[in-house]
Every structure is written in C-alpha cells, then in structure tokens.
Amino acid sequence: xxxxxxxxxxxxxxxxxINVLEAEVAQLTLELERTKLAVRExxxxxxxxxxxxxxxxxxxxxxxxxxxxxxIQFRTNKINRINLGISDMxxxxxxxxxxxx
Numbered sequence: 001x002x003x004x005x006x007x008x009x010x011x012x013x014x015x016x017x018i019n020v021l022e023a024e025v026a027q028l029t030l031e032l033e034r035t036k037l038a039v040r041e042x043x044x045x046x047x048x049x050x051x052x053x054x055x056x057x058x059x060x061x062x063x064x065x066x067x068x069x070x071x072i073q074f075r076t077n078k079i080n081r082i083n084l085g086i087s088d089m090x091x092x093x094x095x096x097x098x099x100x101x
Contacts, residue, residue: 014078021075021082028075032068035061 015021039061042054 014075016082018079018082021079025072025075025079028068028072032065032072035065035068039065 015024039058042058042061046052046054
C-alpha cells in the first residue's frame with residue numbers, strides 16, 4: 001500500500017523509526033499519567049451525600065486511559081519487532097512450511 005493509498009483509507013501507520021516510536025511512547029506515558037491523575041481527582045471530588053457525581057467524566061477518562069495503554073503497547077511491540085528484524089509484511093516461517101504456527 002502506497003502512502004497515498006494509506007491516507008485515502010484513513011489508516012494511520014506507525015513509524016519504522018525507533019527514535020520516533022520511543023518519543024511517542026514517552027509522550028503517551030506522560031498523557032497516561034495525567035489521565036490517571038484526573039480520574040483520581042474526579043473520584044475524590046464526588047460527594048454522594050450532596051448528589052455530586054462525575055460518572056460520565058470518569059468513564060470518559062477511563063476510556064482514554066485504556067486507549068493510551070493500547071497505543072503505548074502498539075508502539076512498544078513495533079519497537080520490539082524492529083529490533084528483532086521482523087517485518088509486518090513477511091509471512092511467518094510456519095506458513096512457508098505449511099504450518100499455521
């Protein structure tokens with residue numbers, strides 16, 4: 001798939017540069033820590049006796065937290081694949097030998 005086709009499909013591909021991926025992991029980790037702190041603050045700000053609830057904001061922040069964790073894991077896996085010399089487009093060794101695994 002060419003870069004033009006990727007942009008048309010809307011797929012966002014990860015970089016093949018380890019330095020870029022590590023910088024993105026660092027940035028996402030900071031954002032993850034901020035999100036975790038915001039969840040704790042929202043939970044602490046709730047006051048059930050007075051009817052103060054922040055369930056929608058907490059739920060949204062928790063979704064963001066999970067998304068960030070997945071983004072970090074994707075980039076970490078990509079770094080590991082690059083370090084091991086595994087290409088995304090290569091079939092596994094088992095497929096060439098007639099095995100699925």
